[in-house]
Amino acid sequence: MPVPARSDPLPKVLIALTAVTGIVDAVAFLGLGQVFTAFMTGNILFLGFALAGGEGLAPLGSLTALGGFVVGAVTGSRLGVATAARLRRWLLASAVIASVLLVAAALAAVGLETVRGHLVPRHYAVIVLTALAMGVRSATMWRLGAILNTTLVTGTLVTWIRKSTLGGGTPDAFQPYRADAVVAVFGGAAVGALLLRVGLTTALLVAAAGVLTGIGGYVAHPASRQTPGKQLSG
Secondary structure (H helix, E strand, O other): OOOOOOOHHHHHHHHHHHHHHHHHHHHHHHHHHOOOOOOHHHHHHHHHHHHHOOOOOOHHHHHHHHHHHHHHHHHHHHHHHOOOOOOOHHHHHHHHHHHHHHHHHHHHHOOOOOEEOOOOHHHHHHHHHHHHHHHHHHHHHHHOOOOOOOOOOOHHHHHHHOOOOOOOOOOOOOOOHHHHHHHHHHHHHHHHHHHHHOOHHHHHHHHHHHHHHHHHHHHHHHHHOOOHHHHHHO
């Protein structure tokens, strides 16, 4: 297993992006009709519940988020293929695209009230723009070779347990980062819920700034010139 270089900021960037995931899904679940725009497992479950007659759900919102995320992930993956030989250009382009989509979502949310039930067309616009951004970002992180998944914290938690002495494993150099990622999504969710008290727009702008600062900061670091490899592998 590779050992993280002390000078490589990628693990910390991934943790920061995991916190952004918490912010984004706090906005989506608490403010956009109880859907998820980063954690797609939740939407798939909600669609299954709705199919079986579950009440109090927003199946169209979940389907919109799922569709937007898939399109975003395809876009991010295709962009990576097209610019495979230019790592830094690809990363920067992905960061800009995701951030612009989040800013567009923030603008669409100006004056929009948070809801738990009935959604209006602008809510769907915010959902799809946010899901597109998260799809692009997630595909970028996977193609970069980052095994610390910024949108699948369950896997990170299981790997942390498996490699801990409690789980009968041997802790490695990545264990602190795995634990930090779990804390990061928890903290991000709390921050997102607090930001919603100010408004949807504010919360989404903070998320956009987090994505652009995180990935953009990594692009500016010399480590981004290296060939992407598996990071924080489980």
